[in-house]
Amino acid sequence: MICNDKDILHVMIEEARTYTQGGEVAKYIPALAEADPSVLSLAIYDGGGPCAAVGNTDETFTLQSISKVLSLALALMDRGEDEVFSRVGMEPTGDPFNSIIKLETNRPNKPLNPMINAGALAVTSMISGSSTEEKLGRLLTFIHELTGNPEIRYDEHVAKSELRTADLNRSLAYFMRQHNVFEDEVEDLLDLYTKQCAIEVSCEDLAKIGYVIANEGKHVQSKRQIIPLHIARILKTFMVTCGMYNASGEFAIRVGIPAKSGVSGGIMASIPHGIGIGIYGPALDDKGNSVAGMKLLEALSHRYDLSIF
Ligand SMILES: NC(=O)CC[C@H](N)C(=O)O
The missing domain is CATH 3.40.710.10 (DD-peptidase/beta-lactamase superfamily)
Incomplete structure (x- = not known):
């Protein structure tokens, strides 16, 4: 063994x-x-x-x-399959994780799956909570349960570094907001997403x-x-x-x-x-x-x- x-x-x-x-x-x-x-x-x-x-x-x-798997689990538990998969698809893309191309050519303009950046941003927008802190706190509590390690936090240095340089993810988010994939303020969503990625x-x-x-x-x-x-x-x-x-x-x-x-x-x-x-x-x-x-x-x-x- x-x-x-x-x-x-x-x-x-x-x-x-x-x-x-x-x-x-x-x-x-x-x-x-x-x-x-x-x-x-x-x-x-x-x-x-x-x-x-x-x-x-x-x-x-x-x-x-890797956080995309966990945000997807939480969003599915919060919203159910029907709502989650009305906003994000189930098909592989064959493109790089941060690609925008299929978002534009696919109809309707929803991201193809939750593991690419566009899909993960849409999924993160579906985590329930009234503020970024509450949503992030729920994700961290979930991870504490899964690992049995209550010490797990997010790394502020990495989160800030990504938020400063996340213009490609910002463009994906603005594009999706225009196409009604979600209604969140883009900067709030980016803030939550970069903190999620920095756990x-x-x-x-x-x-x-x-x-x-x-x-x-x-x-x-x-x-x-x-x-x-x-x-x-x-x-x-x-x-x-x-x-x-x-x-x-x-x-x-x-x-x-x-x-x-x-x-x-x-x-x-x-x-x-x-x-x-x-x-x-x-x-x-x-x-x-x-x-x-x-x-x-x-x-x-x-x-x-x-x-x-
Ligand atoms: N492939 C990845 O790990 C991408 C995650 C990264 N935070 C990004 O959005 O670009």
Whole structure:
């Protein structure tokens, strides 16, 4: 079993670390450019006590696009499927995560899925609450429940850095507001979205969230149904079809695990009815996925036969 294979996991992570040299940290959010590209860490959670954590596991990082899975869960719980999917679609785009092209050519002009930036902005607008603080507080409480870690906050430095430079996301938001996808003030929505993306976690936290999603939304230790079963299934499905941006097809073939990445270099993976995996490696490939993190997941999938297909 994977939890007992610490020596092998150490070897695998050091093998994967060599690929960090072929990647670059994200620069379009200035604060993310401060990350050390040689870092790589892996945590695995199997619902019991500590399972495995190897590499630079003390490092924390921001969720970025991984937060899109959690805001979607909350919006679905708040508003129901009919309302959420009247404003955002269910289809992969094959375009970069911040692309505007399909937003204009698609009719009606709603974003194609909740994992691209346009779709995630629309989803964030559906989180219930009377103020940004209340909505963000609800998202954080949800993450505290999923991880059992009440210390999780957002990183103000990263949030401010993104808000200052988020003109592309601003354009997506203005375009959607014009087309009645939502009615929020764009600056308020951007403020909430950048704080959501800047929520700071460790790869162990990520493995725990991945575990709950893997296990139909139920936390085995507390026996609580944190996410309704049908919503956990929706999340896993989007992770398979759109989780790695426009590399999702290749990832499904090479790795075959529901997963979601973020430009900070995080990847959260969920093996249905099995383990949760958290990875952090800030050196990215040209599509914005952790270059060594993808290699590590591919190696884990082959060694432990983790593909769902
Ligand atoms: N791919 C990502 O992780 C994108 C998230 C980032 N906050 C953005 O909106 O650009």
